[in-house]
Amino acid sequence: MTDTDAALGAHLDGLRAALATRADDAGLLDVAYRIVDSPVGQLLLAATPTGLVRVAFERQGFDAALEAIAAAVSPRVLEAPKRLDTVARELDEYFAGARRGFDVPLDHALSRGFRLAVQQQLPRIGYGKTETYAEVAAHVGNPRAVRAVGTACATNPLPIVVPCHRVLRSDGSPGGYAGGPEAKVRLLELERAA
Template identity: 40%
Template structure:
């Protein structure tokens, strides 16, 4: 697995690839990360992330490796990928969506263990009533990601496309 780091509005952001898929992402620079993409997948991931951060991309197409985790965690991570760009769900709503209505806290733990943040959008999950709570990358990054998506979604809605 090789790491590539790129600059973004939320600071340095590192992406790990294995030549076939993205296997991980990390807020900040991972030691030993390359400053330029190291393979075709990291080239695609970097391009898509740059377009996402520029407000030009709303859906990632770069291949993602199936992350390791419990059945529950994998169900939560899959649910995250179904939250539309520019929208949020609460931890409780995701718990209900994965068939564990009383597991809102466990959803929070699964979010914290998400190995591919941003590409698997754990930032789109919020506390009850829309409260901004918990984020492995820090709440300041969560706010920036949600503001980016909300702004793009509004501009697209107002422009009809």
Template identity: 45%
Template structure:
């Protein structure tokens, strides 16, 4: 697995690829747990085609030019329920939100809002698998692994782009 660090509106953002797909993302720079030789710094040349593609898509997303990621993803962890939540996240349209309860109802378990929240927290590929689009009851901004300021930035970015596209 190779990590690439990008500068973004939410600070440094790290993305891991395995040569065929995106495996993980991380808010901030991946620390000493990863061999420095397997980590590229902001602005470094991509290691392979998948790395180049995800870097290009993330830059376009943060610039407000991309509304749907197409890079291949691979998720090797998570319970069946967590995987179902992560799949459901990818179905939430760009610039829109759902509540934890709405996602739980969509998955056929209306009482599982807290479990949806736990699955959001365990999302191995945040931003690309958009856990930031899931909010608390009544649209309240609660819980986000990257911190609420990052969640607000991502939601504002998407809302602004969605409005500009709707009005043009």
């Protein structure tokens, strides 16, 4: 890469940032997103003015996640990292073992009904603790809905922040996870080590 190419790249980055700021300031930006690095791989973070609406693992496909957000929330989606600074900072603190819960506002626009009820229950599972799918089903008032709890965890649009990784099978095995079984085990180990 030449100095000219580097200067052009920096100039384009500055233009993109200015566009994102102007769009946000003018109320034209419905969904801002950014990609961050983490110990479990790159994560896509997306937020509406209401709050964090999506956390996606790279293996889920960032383009697919953005397309789903555009279809369900708004097509006015733009890479605008500034709106997600607080989320990124809280995730960094979490991965460093300095944060046990998240304080960022959440936008539950991608969940409804029983799935939403389950996802709202998940933050009540304490840091470093786990529950079974059956225990979560009982907590949300439907003890026989174990499979539905599994589906609610599998479709959780806010993994890590809404800790579906803390839900295990009745035999204590991790079960599935959107970020892959290795990511689920890594998150559990991180929390147990703190």
